[in-house]
């Protein structure tokens with residue numbers, strides 16, 4: 001008996017600490033002016049981390065880094081497409097082990113905010129939606145499409161099956177669950193948002209606090225009465241102004257910025273993005289001094305492994321592999337000066353206690369330069385083709401990712417004929433009888449190439465590489481491959497002869513490790529000499545490298561073209577010679593002591609097959625030949641003699657302003673001429689800009705292009721004029737300091753429209769730099785006089 005009692009007591013002793021740390025049931029709710037955790041006032045200090053972007057063996061260390069920073073919560077997205085790669089096949093293992101991650105947060109005494117979408121944005125492929133949804137061609141994404149809702153429900157059930165028992169009410173760490181994501185930047189549809197809410201209620205129970213996040217300018221559009229509302233905005237923003245409207249409509253609501261952007265993401269062919277640490281720290285200090293909760297997006301960004309990076313829109317701006325984000329914890333988990341400075345500030349708000357110790361960092365190593373010694377050239381190793389009279393997209397071939405080659409024959413054509421591909425998603429290379437003709441880069445809006453004279457029956461190859469699907473705005477329904485048609489046009493005197501090409505052979509090259517290893521015959525790279533362009537053949541390159549001491553490193557691909565990299569079977573990500581990213585983060589946990597295998601599918605061909613493992617990343621090495629500005633050297637715009645359609649002056653301060661034309665004017669081109677600034681300085685800046693038609697509707701901005709801007713600040717930053725319509729209120733067009741007024745931007749609306757009014761959003765900072773005072777607007781059916 002004594003024995004039994006003793007072992008019972010032992011059991012109880014083992015149980016007690018765990019039970020004391022976390023009550024069996026708890027509560028989290030939005031009280032009057034504050035959150036309440038188990039009835040006590042609580043300020044959420046959340047670190048945004050995305051577990052699939054961090055190597056699983058490093059999860060615990062990264063969570064501890066956030067805790068040591070002074071955070072009390074981890075905010076995370078659940079990426080639907082990484083959990084359900086094929087319809088009905090769920091994966092919650094390894095990098096996708098959501099439950100393990102949430103449990104690790106709990107073990108580290110961190111609360112969790114769960115954001116299961118279904119759409120998440122996040123610069124992630126298709127904003128987290130699975131590509132296979134597009135197999136239903138007419139699907140209405142993020143709307144009340146019955147098939148879409150049915151699949152969302154199944155996904156959310158699966159998520160709840162993993163972590164539904166880990167809500168605070170069940171004694172777990174999950175304090176809140178987010179409904180959809182910034183729906184205001186997509187549309188107005190309360191019924192749809194309500195459906196997502198109801199699904200979450202069904203799957204997570206009625207005790208969990210549900211919330212929405214949006215921008216201060218649009219949160220009312222879809223705000224549901226029974227949900228908690230939070231605002232998203234970036235460092236530097238005027239915080240009082242961001243919450244002003246919410247305070248008016250819900251005076252008792254606790255305040256939370258659920259995405260306070262620490263930095264920003266990088267796009268191929270654009271400058272590396274950074275944001276000042278001082279602005280971030282001032283913002284957090286201000287919020288905490290006012291008892292405002294926040295999530296720091298990103299506290300640690302991590303990596304878009306493999307093909308998971310998304311692309312931004314309007315336009316097409318694919319994101320790079322690194323998601324460093326200029327966050328306090330770098331892509332590879334190194335603590336930056338931003339981290340240490342922020343930690344000092346957060347220490348002030350730690351209830352007088354000492355911050356937890358910083359965990360040991362993971363050591364970086366160098367790997368001496370090595371070369372990839374084998375290649376399987378692409379065109380000598382094509383898979384079995386399919387045959388189709390008409391063109392089909394990648395999705396119609398049940399292919400989600402990778403490349404696709406479309407092959408057909410041409411009619412006889414005179415020199416100077418034009419090939420039109422509308423559209424190739426995303427990077428096409430065209431060959432006639434094996435000769436390279438040119439490329440069509442969707443980023444640059446390229447659709448046409450001039451062909452040499454060809455004989456009837458010449459072989460046309462269009463090799464299309466898919467990049468990430470668009471993750472933002474209405475363009476997320478982003479099919480890959482060729483999405484329209486291909487025509488050739490031959491000039492014949494006064495008339496052109498146009499013919500649509502048919503009868504295709506189609507070669508699908510799905511992006512998987514198995515595809516590349518099984519592609520065909522590998523030969524020594526030494527058997528090939530570089531072509532006139534200095535490149536070795538397009539194809540799959542293979543090699544091995546030795547590691548003596550395992551550690552984190554950065555593989556340098558500066559001499560390679562464009563493609564995808566695998567190391568020891570792990571998908572490491574995309575490379576592209578244009579930069580700004582030139583290295584890929586190679587976590588030591590995926591390396592082995594001794595020999596490691598590397599595989600590169602290079603769709604352009606490398607100039608040299610060498611790679612070295614560096615100790616520091618190269619994220620800021622842009623090698624583009626096309627200027628980032630919209631004005632050629634010496635070019636000027638002459639508006640002389642034209643009558644403005646509208647003359648007016650904006651008032652100072654933050655927030656949207658609208659001005660109507662005395663009467664609507666038809667036109668395709670608009671010139672907005674800023675005459676002077678509110679602060680009397682020389683700088684003009686515009687965060688967002690809309691044209692409203694005669695019916696009061698905002699024009700769709702997808703077809704817009706900047707024709708001309710007198711001055712654009714692109715010196716190490718991305719403040720070109722297209723930022724006026726990039727659907728991001730925190731990025732902006734800015735002129736170069738020292739360039740005098742007037743400043744002018746010309747936009748091509750894509751087609752003739754009725755211009756009834758303009759809407760203008762200045763910068764978000766309290767001091768509103770570059771706020772425009774007097775302006776003139778010109779509208780014209782023809783382009784302006786640019787010389």
Ligand code: GLA
Nearest residue numbers: 120121122123181182232259
């Ligand atoms: C929004 C989205 C996030 C992310 C950021 C930009 O706030 O909600 O998913 O895309 O923008 O990094």
